[in-house]
Amino acid sequence: MLKTISAWFRSENRAQPGQKRGEAQVSASAHHWYFNKRPKDVIEADTLVLREDPIPALKQGELLVRTLYMSLDATNRVWMSDWDTYMDPLPLGSRMLGFVLGEVAESRNPAFPQGSLVTGLGTWSDYFVTDGVGYVPFPKPEGVPLADAFGILSVAGPTAYVGLLEIGKPKPGDTVVVTAAAGAVGALVGQIAKLHGCRVVGVAGSEDKCRWLTDELGFDAAIDYRKENVLDALKREAPNGIDVHFENVGGEQLDAGLTLMNDGGRVVICGLISTYNSSEPVPGPYMFRNVIMKRLTIQGFVILDYAEHFAEYNAKLVEWMRTGKLKYRLHIVDGLKNARDALGLLYTGGNNGKLMVRIGKESA
Amino acid sequence: MLKTISAWFRSENRAQPGQKRGEAQVSASAHHWYFNKRPKDVIEADTLVLREDPIPALKQGELLVRTLYMSLDATNRVWMSDWDTYMDPLPLGSRMLGFVLGEVAESRNPAFPQGSLVTGLGTWSDYFVTDGVGYVPFPKPEGVPLADAFGILSVAGPTAYVGLLEIGKPKPGDTVVVTAAAGAVGALVGQIAKLHGCRVVGVAGSEDKCRWLTDELGFDAAIDYRKENVLDALKREAPNGIDVHFENVGGEQLDAGLTLMNDGGRVVICGLISTYNSSEPVPGPYMFRNVIMKRLTIQGFVILDYAEHFAEYNAKLVEWMRTGKLKYRLHIVDGLKNARDALGLLYTGGNNGKLMVRIGKESA
Structure with a gap:
């Protein structure tokens, strides 16, 4: 590719x-x-x-x-x-x-x-x-406006779908944490996880965004990282630990998630946006040792690799969009x-x- | 467990x-x-x-x-x-x-x-x-001294077997890098990888150890991390990139491996011994971003989780020990x-x- x-x-x-x-x-x-x-x-x-x-x-x-x-x-x-x-x-x-x-x-x-x-x-x-x-x-889908179809189906939707379902592999009852949860990918990840019977906690950067996640999108909890310490808040909102951590940000938020992972948990690395604007080497997560202690699988992906499957993912996504199960x-x-x-x-x-x-x- | x-x-x-x-x-x-x-x-x-x-x-x-x-x-x-x-x-x-x-x-x-x-x-x-x-x-195996059987089959052997074959999943022709390569686990990992048709590069801490790896154990190359920069040396010894990186040490050696991973590579985290003696938080690998850029899977494990399969692994290991295919x-x-x-x-x-x-x- x-x-x-x-x-x-x-x-x-x-x-x-x-x-x-x-x-x-x-x-x-x-x-x-x-x-x-x-x-x-x-x-x-x-x-x-x-x-x-x-x-x-x-x-x-x-x-x-x-x-x-x-x-x-x-x-x-x-x-x-x-x-x-x-x-x-x-x-x-x-x-x-x-x-x-x-x-x-x-x-x-x-x-x-x-x-x-x-x-x-x-x-x-x-x-x-x-x-x-x-x-x-x-292929413009019936019943979905063109801007919505392109906005969701070109990158964000397939990214959320592959990252959560094929890499994160959540089971019903799992706790799923997603960062940049009010972003295009994060909001979809959380909703798809809810559709699969998970407890979903989102991390976002404003009260407004957090309210949107819980009140409109059905997240079980949302954490405003500008207002409180993410690790402390995750201890409260993920009391049974984290089974799938979907990372879009990197840095402290990833470390907070790694700290609370359950044994055998999956850490999906979709993005590390907090590090992209740096020309200096950025340290990896300080809780990296938990990859052993908690027997984690940390897997990254690039959505371009999955282009040949977009039609299949997008058929599902369009169905959820049409029936109001995916909001954005x-x-x-x-x-x-x-x-x-x-x-x-x-x-x-x-x-x-x-x-x-x-x-x-x-x-x- | x-x-x-x-x-x-x-x-x-x-x-x-x-x-x-x-x-x-x-x-x-x-x-x-x-x-x-x-x-x-x-x-x-x-x-x-x-x-x-x-x-x-x-x-x-x-x-x-x-x-x-x-x-x-x-x-x-x-x-x-x-x-x-x-x-x-x-x-x-x-x-x-x-x-x-x-x-x-x-x-x-x-x-x-x-x-x-x-x-x-x-x-x-x-x-x-x-x-x-x-x-x-x-069960003391026939034809293997008791010290050898216990030393190899109790922890190190199963660890090498599971980590390399079940998590690293090397294919013939793959380049496998192993750190602490002259250690109990590392030496076995390299030899098992050779038995599976891989190019094997070991990283160890003295000239003597390196010579043992290449001259006695059949490693394709060995790098003395006390004598040369591991990243530079790996560029030379793994000219086609790294498919499986088996990590026992952490720190700079892990970073060097991450830098040179091929797309879709597997990073097996067996140990992070360079960080165990620290009571302060230790930064994770600086090349952590390659988990995305190279679509890596980084997986940790604890051998105790696999105890019920030891008999099966050890049957294979004993066969290799008896026939001189595994030296230690x-x-x-x-x-x-x-x-x-x-x-x-x-x-x-x-x-x-x-x-x-x-x-x-x-x-x-």
């Missing part, structure tokens, strides 16, 4: 010859965010810059995509680092990557007819040209030009629900 | 009434090491003290064991800490615990006839009385009185092979 993405990525970022576009063009130029400067810690104004380029004419096999929505995800920051991660580091000067939903504006590729919806790991652009490699048609909030920021600042919200907890950028209007 | 051991342990350490022994007594008194002072870091002279107690008369169901050998294992230090570990902390004033092999000197328990061999988690004693709970007969060294210290100082060798790397104490002579 690493190689697939990297190969695709290289072809996507290849030098674009300054060809003139044909008569059918929908726009003479496109706007793209370029990766300008590798961030030392937080993303700054000059980390990404917005530029306008002419749209080249389509060659045989290519399509022009008009972006409708872009998903902003914590892992975007990982791609900017020069760590050895699950992808080659994003080269400076290339277009910033993100998961996108678009409409085919023009096509010389029969797999993607004009007017159809397409999704994949794309670039931060209002229009872009691709040969279609790495993209798939987006979308935090939609309008306009490609606001994408960089919007991304920053993920690292301050400033977003309120699944973070997305609306770039183009859906066709009627 | 935790509860079984703890319950057994409590009964073993109950107050012993000062009864006089009957006529059949083989010795009027026994020597025991008592846990005297919880160590802050290293084990000191007053951590354990040797005392003599009268041997009580046997009640119905009890047996008197004359200890022949005691196994010294890194996990002994864990039992002395007041951390939340896999066992209740050893109470001050109780007899020190260890895996022992003994001969039944007297018996009022038909499951353990006089003269038979018995093994289990016992106390650091030359003679001790037990009701037999937690003990099993020791025993480091036997003579005399119960030297047990405390001998234990210290494990934390300085001063032992040379499986560390044991010879307490009593085998009957002819």
Whole structure:
């Protein structure tokens, strides 16, 4: 998968010859965010810059995509680092990557007819040209609005599904703890765990978020990490210990969970967002010894590895969405030009629900 | 298992009434090491003290064991800490615990006839009385000396077997790295991995040990961590990355392994001996993020959990021992009185092979 993405990525970022576009063009130029400067810690104004380029004419096999929505995800920051991660580091000067939903504006590729919806790991652009490699048609489910379908089904939903059910393997009656619980993935993890008969405790960063988790989403308890010590609060809210700990944050919250794990517990490492803005080595969990003492399995995953199973997971997720069993909030920021600042919200907890950028209007 | 051991342990350490022994007594008194002072870091002279107690008369169901050998294992230090570990902390004033092999000197328990061999988690004693709970007969295998059979089959062998084959799950052609490779467990892990067609790299603490690993045991490479940077050396000796990392030490060696793991690799946490002598919180691995980036599974285990499968593992191990496929060294210290100082060798790397104490002579 690493190689697939990297190969695709290289072809996507290849030098674009300054060809003139044909008569059918929908726009003479496109706007793209370029990766300008590798961030030392937080993303700054000059980390990404917005530029306008002419749209080249389509060659045989290519399509022009008009972006409708872009998903902003914590892992975007990982791609900017020069760590050895699950992808080659994003080269400076290339277009910033993100998961996108678009409409085919023009096509010389029969797999993607004009007017159809397409999704994949794309670039931060209002229009872009691709040969279609790495993209798939987006099957809009009946009875779910397009923004909701893309926001939940493109990354967050499959991530919650795989991480909790295939890696965490909760049994009815288990206690499941999830951090960044009001985030896009966390909120789904908690609800799916409830659907499987677990006691669910969420950790989030405000009273409002905590209230939302318990009052709207049915979490058994929610802990505001800004207000109280997470370890103390978990001792109270997980009195029988933790069987599955679903980690999105890392640092002290992970340590608190490790401290209270039951024998044979599963620790799912989905994200370590508290460490992504650091260029210095970050110590691992201080309670690491509990991997022995409590016979734990700590397993990390990257959702891209599971792409071929998305249809199967999403069928389940759509059913739960339609029947009101999965609730969620979308935090939609309008306009490609606001994408960089919007991304920053993920690292301050400033977003309120699944973070997305609306770039183009859906066709009627 | 935790509860079984703890319950057994409590009964073993109950107050012993000062009864006089009957006529059949083989010795009027026994020597025991008592846990005297919880160590802050290293084990000191007053951590354990040797005392003599009268041997009580046997009640119905009890047996008197004359200890022949005691196994010294890194996990002994864990039992002395007041951390939340896999066992209740050893109470001050109780007899020190260890895996022992003994001969039944007297018996009022038909499951353990006089003269038979018995093994289990016992106390650091030359003679001790037990009701037999937690003990099993020791089936001395044909063609293997008693010291070798006890030294390899009581703890180290099953640990290597379970950790490597059931948790590490190596495939032929995989690169397996093992730390404390010249230790009792590590040396077996490497050889079992070779028997399964892997490339094996060991990390050890002297030139002599490294030479033993490559020249005698058939390791593909050995790294002397006192002489060179382990990460640099692993880059050279594991040029295709690491598929299974078997950790006995923790700290920098674990970090070096994590850095070079291949996608989907398994990290077996058998021991973290570099951290056991610390009373302060110890940071976890700095490359912990690789659990995501490389989609790792990090799993810890405690060999006591697998006790019911020992017969099955040991049948395999004995076959390999008899046919010369498993080589090992025993480091036997003579005399119960030297047990405390001998234990210290494990934390300085001063032992040379499986560390044991010879307490009593085998009957002819």
